[in-house]
Amino acid sequence: MSATEIRGRFDTASFDEDDSDVVVIVGSGPGGGTLAHELCERGIRCVVLEAGPHLTAEDYVQDEWEAFNQMAWLDPRTTSGSFRLAKDFPNLPAWTVKAVGGTATHWAGATPRFKAHEFRTASTYGEVDGATLLDWPISLEDLEPYYDRAEEKMGVTHKNGRPPLPANNNFKVMGNGAAELGYRHIATGPYATNSVPYDGRPATVQDGFNFQGDKQESKWSPLVSELPKAALTGNLDLRAGSHVVQITHDARGRADGVLYLDEDGGLHRQKARAVCVAGNAIETARLLLLSDSPLFPDGLANSSGQVGRNYMRHLTASVYGTFDREVHMYRGETMAGVVADESRHDTDRGFAGGYYMQLISLGVPFMAAFVDPGGWGPDFTRIMDGYASTAGMWLVGEDMPQATNRVTLDGGMTDAHGLPVPHVHFDDHPNDVAMREHAWTQGTKVYEAVGATNVKRTPPYPSTHNIGTCRMSARPEDGVVDEWGRAHDVPNLFVSDGSQFTTGAAANPTLTIVALGIRQAEHIAAEIGRGAL
Amino acid sequence: MATTESTAGATSLTSPASRTLLKDVARAMFPHPSFPDAPYEHAVGTILAAAEADVRLRAQLEQGLRDVDVVGGAPFAELDDAARLDVLRSIEGTAFFEHVRTRLVTGLYDQAPVWDLLGYQGPCPDGDGYLKRGFADLDWLPDPQVEDPHRDEIVR
Numbered sequence: 001m002s003a004t005e006i007r008g009r010f011d012t013a014s015f016d017e018d019d020s021d022v023v024v025i026v027g028s029g030p031g032g033g034t035l036a037h038e039l040c041e042r043g044i045r046c047v048v049l050e051a052g053p054h055l056t057a058e059d060y061v062q063d064e065w066e067a068f069n070q071m072a073w074l075d076p077r078t079t080s081g082s083f084r085l086a087k088d089f090p091n092l093p094a095w096t097v098k099a100v101g102g103t104a105t106h107w108a109g110a111t112p113r114f115k116a117h118e119f120r121t122a123s124t125y126g127e128v129d130g131a132t133l134l135d136w137p138i139s140l141e142d143l144e145p146y147y148d149r150a151e152e153k154m155g156v157t158h159k160n161g162r163p164p165l166p167a168n169n170n171f172k173v174m175g176n177g178a179a180e181l182g183y184r185h186i187a188t189g190p191y192a193t194n195s196v197p198y199d200g201r202p203a204t205v206q207d208g209f210n211f212q213g214d215k216q217e218s219k220w221s222p223l224v225s226e227l228p229k230a231a232l233t234g235n236l237d238l239r240a241g242s243h244v245v246q247i248t249h250d251a252r253g254r255a256d257g258v259l260y261l262d263e264d265g266g267l268h269r270q271k272a273r274a275v276c277v278a279g280n281a282i283e284t285a286r287l288l289l290l291s292d293s294p295l296f297p298d299g300l301a302n303s304s305g306q307v308g309r310n311y312m313r314h315l316t317a318s319v320y321g322t323f324d325r326e327v328h329m330y331r332g333e334t335m336a337g338v339v340a341d342e343s344r345h346d347t348d349r350g351f352a353g354g355y356y357m358q359l360i361s362l363g364v365p366f367m368a369a370f371v372d373p374g375g376w377g378p379d380f381t382r383i384m385d386g387y388a389s390t391a392g393m394w395l396v397g398e399d400m401p402q403a404t405n406r407v408t409l410d411g412g413m414t415d416a417h418g419l420p421v422p423h424v425h426f427d428d429h430p431n432d433v434a435m436r437e438h439a440w441t442q443g444t445k446v447y448e449a450v451g452a453t454n455v456k457r458t459p460p461y462p463s464t465h466n467i468g469t470c471r472m473s474a475r476p477e478d479g480v481v482d483e484w485g486r487a488h489d490v491p492n493l494f495v496s497d498g499s500q501f502t503t504g505a506a507a508n509p510t511l512t513i514v515a516l517g518i519r520q521a522e523h524i525a526a527e528i529g530r531g532a533l
Numbered sequence: 534m535a536t537t538e539s540t541a542g543a544t545s546l547t548s549p550a551s552r553t554l555l556k557d558v559a560r561a562m563f564p565h566p567s568f569p570d571a572p573y574e575h576a577v578g579t580i581l582a583a584a585e586a587d588v589r590l591r592a593q594l595e596q597g598l599r600d601v602d603v604v605g606g607a608p609f610a611e612l613d614d615a616a617r618l619d620v621l622r623s624i625e626g627t628a629f630f631e632h633v634r635t636r637l638v639t640g641l642y643d644q645a646p647v648w649d650l651l652g653y654q655g656p657c658p659d660g661d662g663y664l665k666r667g668f669a670d671l672d673w674l675p676d677p678q679v680e681d682p683h684r685d686e687i688v689r
């Protein structure tokens with residue numbers, strides 16, 4: 001049977017908990033799933049521990065709140081800082097998923113690459129007050145071959161002859177408004193959902209609900225691609241419902257396994273030759289901090305004090321335009337549209353870095369919850385009454401890394417397992433504020449250019465992009481991991497998700513997470529090959 | 534031997550009068566002139582059901598609904614729309630107000646009849662998606678480009 005026939009429905013091998021030959025990977029999202037697949041193909045046996053359940057397309061529901069409650073990571077988190085989320089959604093700073101496939105079960109599919117200068121922000125932007133800009137230890141050139149391979153894996157449209165997705169109604173509005181304004185870089189992708197059948201998966205039937213899972217399986221995710229392919233090698237042991245609570249180490253300070261809880265609360269120890277953490281920035285930092293010990297009193301791999309710092313979440317904001325004609329923005333792929341003109345670095349606009357305008361739509365339930373948090377009364381209901389005639393765009397751009405924007409362990413609150421919950425502190429940087437203001441203004445102009453009667457500036461949703469908490473650095477004192485994602489302090493501990501990002505770039509993170517995953521797998525396989533791991 | 538009757542059903546919350554009052558509050562808070570009463574009544578039902586299991590919510594509702602009838606100088610039911618809005622403005626930010634608002638914003642808009650009223654088609658149960666259900670039927674604007682011929686220009 002081929003991987004594409006089984007897609008999400010697969011069983012895996014089962015390895016011994018005392019087998020210290022396996023590589024343990026924490027998390028089965030784009031970071032962990034890609035790494036597992038690439039290692040398994042190279043004959044390296046992997047145990048993937050995933051806190052969430054193994055759900056498949058049949059389980060998904062096209063209903064916003066039901067789907068959210070089915071799969072979102074709902075363990076409590078706490079917040080502080082000047083960012084609006086601390087007020088609007090104090091216990092939901094981020095929207096991530098707890099399920100096999102990770103947050104890519106709920107992702108949309110926008111896949112721009114980073115630009116060359118976005119790997120060199122300290123050199124390019126210069127000194128920005130209060131920002132901890134740092135050049136990546138790798139360049140775009142280093143990553144380009146891996147971007148190529150990531151795009152093939154994910155079937156990204158507009159690349160390598162794959163056709164673009166068609167324009168839906170929502171895109172017609174944004175695309176025309178942008179063209180009226182003189183923008184030129186307007187397209188329906190790159191987007192990691194099939195416009196034509198690809199890799200054994202069907203073309204999209206445009207049923208929307210990208211944020212609720214994908215019943216048709218035309219959208220790439222580890223669940224329908226990397227994991228079943230890894231399973232077929234016989235080298236994957238995927239354990240759903242397994243929450244890792246600590247990474248353990250030997251007398252020399254090398255990682256030697258993990259402790260995890262099964263669904264019934266039973267504590268297990270899995271031995272490992274190497275441990276790779278891909279729990280998504282907040283949980284990855286939390287797990288390293290929870291792995292403190294007499295040898296590593298400030299948390300594992302944290303001699304620099306950088307674990308949890310420089311947490312980034314991208315600019316994010318939205319604009320919704322209401323018209324006197326119908327739009328029905330929710331029909332079709334949720335985010336298949338981009339205007340890239342403002343993604344450039346051009347300080348004449350009053351800020352460093354750039355941002356993209358991307359399509360977005362919310363159904364009525366989420367529109368009510370997110371369009372104007374805290375809103376009520378006639379101003380609010382006017383927006384809702386205009387729902388069918390509303391178009392939406394999302395604004396995603398580079399936010400400044402700051403040492404004090406930080407994930408720590410909450411001293412006062414524990415989760416259902418009794419573990420300290422993560423606390424997320426975030427202050428907007430003045431550069432973020434200036435960029436958001438600019439983006440709101442330009443987004444408003446886009447819709448006004450095609451006759452909007454009312455435009456709403458919407459503040460950030462709970463963060464879907466969570467990055468930077470274990471940044472890559474050339475020098476050990478500046479960050480947590482090296483150019484391969486290997487911890488500076490622990491030679492067989494890797495970080496395999498967006499936590500590695502030294503800085504955030506304007507682009508959505510997942511393509512880069514996958515590209516880094518392929519690159520890291522090659523490195524780990526080579527290290528194992530020469531007996532160093 | 535004396536027995537204590539359960540008083541759960543005897544408090545004023547479940548009385549028709551408080552249901553109606555809460556519905557009037559819901560309508561004033563989220564005024565959609567085109568909506569019939571039914572969606573508001575449904576939303577009120579979800580709040581009252583939640584209050585069964587949440588003593589803090591229940592207590593807040595008990596007292597809050599009594600207050601709503603006095604802060605406007607007359608029972609809420611006797612006020613016109615503008616005066617009702619003033620009452621809500623004057624209590625905005627109180628725990629009672631927030632309990633009601635946050636639950637209404639989900640309870641009211643998370644129901645299929647409201648989706649119909651607002652022109653949202655919701656799920657595609659037949660598996661055919663929106664391809665045949667108006668996916669690209671907007672005809673008051675021309676078709677925009679879907680590919681960027683100048684993509685390689687944005688290097689910086």
Ligand SMILES: Cc1cc2nc3c(=O)[nH]c(=O)nc-3n(C[C@H](O)[C@H](O)[C@H](O)COP(=O)(O)OP(=O)(O)OC[C@H]3O[C@@H](n4cnc5c(N)ncnc54)[C@H](O)[C@@H]3O)c2cc1C
Pocket residue numbers: 026027028029030031032033049050051052095096097098099100101102103104106107108109110111211242243244245278279280281283284287335464465466496497498508509510511513
């Ligand atoms: C609504 C939405 C839309 C999005 N759209 C886009 C988009 O268009 N483009 C884009 O690039 N990105 C998008 N994203 C972001 C994208 O989903 C993430 O970048 C991506 O999933 C991150 O991959 P990851 O592997 O690092 O983490 P995740 O995908 O979050 O996977 C981490 C996994 O680790 C598990 N885990 C965590 N801690 C533990 C533990 N202690 N033990 C065991 N398991 C653990 C979690 O349960 C989870 O399954 C979107 C996200 C959302 C929510």
